[in-house]
Amino acid sequence: MSRPGANPLWRFAGVRPLAALFFAYLYLPIAVLLALSFNENRIATIWTGFSAHWYGVVLANDDMLRAAFNSVVIATVASLAGTFLATLAAIGTSRGRFRGQTAVAGVMAMPLVVPEIVTAVATLLFFVLVGFKLGLLTVMVAHTVFCIPFAYLPIRARIEGMDPTLGYAAADLYANEWQAFRRVTLPLLWPGILSGAVLAFIISLDDFVISYFVAGAGATTLPIFIFGMIRIGVTPEVNAISAIMLVVSIAMVSLSWLIGRARQ
Amino acid sequence: MIDYLRRNAGARRAALIGPAMMVIGVFMLVPIGLMAYVSVLERGEYGGVEWQSLSLDAYASFFFERELDGTLVVNTDYLQIFARSFGLSAVTTVLALLVGFPTALYMALQPERYRNLLVFLVTIPFWTNLLVRNYAWILLLRNNGLIDGALARLGITSEPIDVLYTPLAIGIGLTYSFLPFMVLPIYASLEKLDFRLVEAAFDLGADRTRALARVVIPLAMPGIVAGSILVFIPCLGAYVTPELLGGSKSMMIGNLIQAQFGASRNWPFGAALAFALLALVLGAMMIYALKVRRGTSEARA
């Protein structure tokens, strides 16, 4: 959708400084964490000099790298699957009222409401009962379940208030439903779908409790690894690996942005 | 089959909603059903449950306890903990809304090529780990920490700021954790806003506040509702951030339930607590949905 005329941003003069403040708030701890990852000293509160040796420690720590890799893989699969299912569901629930509407809303909300520890133990009991062997796959399945509502709500919010006649017009213009979906509905929904997918991704990346209980041997994820350090003491490699994850995420985003630019 | 789907709207709807419902149904509802069974069982001597013996002890202990002389009295401990978590969630949701709305608006107003980038920018910090982010906040907020030190050096404060281990620190930390979950749904809703409507409002003589209240906010409402749900509900179960930043002197629902599967090894009680929470939240949502439905049907009448 193109906007005619000048950018109305200037009308809401307070918005820009507020947004700047927001991003400062958002990135302040990240700046701290980045700085700390170069602290020579083990103790976070005492700075003894600039050193990149924690990165060396991380790269030599196979267990930590494996955990980080597992986390990214799980988050990618779960957020993609969850967003896909959520998109379908959001479209399905959007056009007007239908019987069982409240029930659907209730089911959707379940993964959000039930406390994680309960979901975790319950899911484990279930997997054991049906004989589903624990591993990386079990974590992915469990994560997909809670990714669905996190993706669903933004997409649903996007659809609501969207002009329904657009959908009908598209159906007229294009011979088959799939094309209408791809050319009209999908681009219209895109900000919602992207928001949903991205939220699902970060919620999966940070999950500890559910992952802990349903992960099989060898399927440790990064949050499990880091939380496990609390008793003995969280070491500074954790800052380094977090910084590495940041760099990876920025690289992936830049890559997709460049690809998007090249396409245009 | 495609033909059938094309013609029958009801079947089409079912086919769209079905997969998501099935996944949640099988991998969430069934396990939760198991937990419902656990909640009416007797706790095991060493933890876990006695699968054969039924008992309503778990639910009873939510409201009652035995005094030293054996009489049953009403126990408000758990209710107090519930109330605290609900209060904290409410405050966090409001704060996230106040901070997140202008940002979502800003994002929606950007030229198209920057908008997707901003969506990622909002979430990149959350690729790091929760614990690590909280430790960073501890360093920032402690007395003689980074903020305190900077303020003192600039001469703005002469005494320690005393923020860490207070409710303010919990508020700062929790709001922080849930920012993207408020910003992105609102952004998704606002992004489709046709700003010609806003221009029209201005042309008709409305000032900024009026335009905001009458045009922008109503259109962003689905996003605001979605964001509020995505912040309020998960926040009820949050306990890591409140513990680290608040000094752990008060318990949240999350700690309480976690302990039942941990140190206390009282699974039935943990399950019962979870169902109490579920009942409260779903009940509130249903009341809200009924009110909305009545509201719209009245408006139409």
Add this chain to the structure above:
Amino acid sequence: MNRLLRLAAAGLAALLWLGPAHAQDKELFIYNWSNYLPPDLIKRFEQETGIKVTLDVYDSNETMLAKLQAGATGYDLVVPSGYMVRTMIKQGLAEKIDAKSLSNFKNVRPPHDTPEFDPDSQYSAPYMWGTTGITYDSEKVPGGELEHTWKEFFEPRPELEGKVVALNDQVEVWNAAAYYLGFDKCTADAGEAQKILELLEKQKPKLAMYQSSGTIDRMVAREVAVHHQWNGASHRVRKKLASARYLYPKEGISLWGDHFVVPKGAPHMDNAKTFINWMLDPKNAAEASNFTGYMNAIAGSDQYLDDAIKTDPAVNMPAEYASRLRPSKDCSKESRELRDKVWTKLKK
């Protein structure tokens, strides 16, 4: 859309490549506390035996138990604390490994070779043991020294109010209170529980916080002066803060030990026994001690220990304190219920 599909395909390919391997013979899955086995030690084990080790972590005995109780399998070795071993044995979650018959078992120092919960060492072998006491900064306390009593913790001196931290651990705090008041820590008496609650409530406003994480950093950064702490952590504090001292309270101090146990249904039991036997060797046990800062149970390891450990009374306990040690016990469910109630009331 294509981009997404390609990403998904790449992810699946990676997962299949990296996913858990089919049960090979030369593998060992260890489930342990984080940072509790030196990486170099594991590498040496892998080289000497050709067995590939995969390490997974848990953050508390209870969550590990909950996972095993719910039926999780796949681990060959877990490292529970003593009281948890008894529970595992009673619940049929431990395999009989007959540790006594292992070639290196003769190195185990008494009394660790006949633990109360497993007298014939049928199910377990000792790893590290430690105590939970109090660390204080001698430069920050009046007189430069605190007495060996829980009083300094529960009724701190006025100058130290607000500078004391308790572990955010239901069991440890309760135990300390029970020792101080002279009660059995597994009491199921409501009257005694009430007294414990009153003691804890009186202490609460004088505490800076309840926190089990970041204990070492907090002491070294001098944020607080007194910290309820495990002795290995105390040792690590002392390495960076020379004025740190460890207390062995006279009313009693919790003694805990972590043990190797093979969970029921372990896929590679023989490899697990090989590892256990290997860890009972003095040189290897000493390397673990040097890494974790806790004492091991193997005779002959002293010569390989770092001087820092040998000279730190926190780790190398002076003999005169032996009578203060209180081994861990697994309490009845009535006792646990009381303990949970007290903790909830304390923090409601």
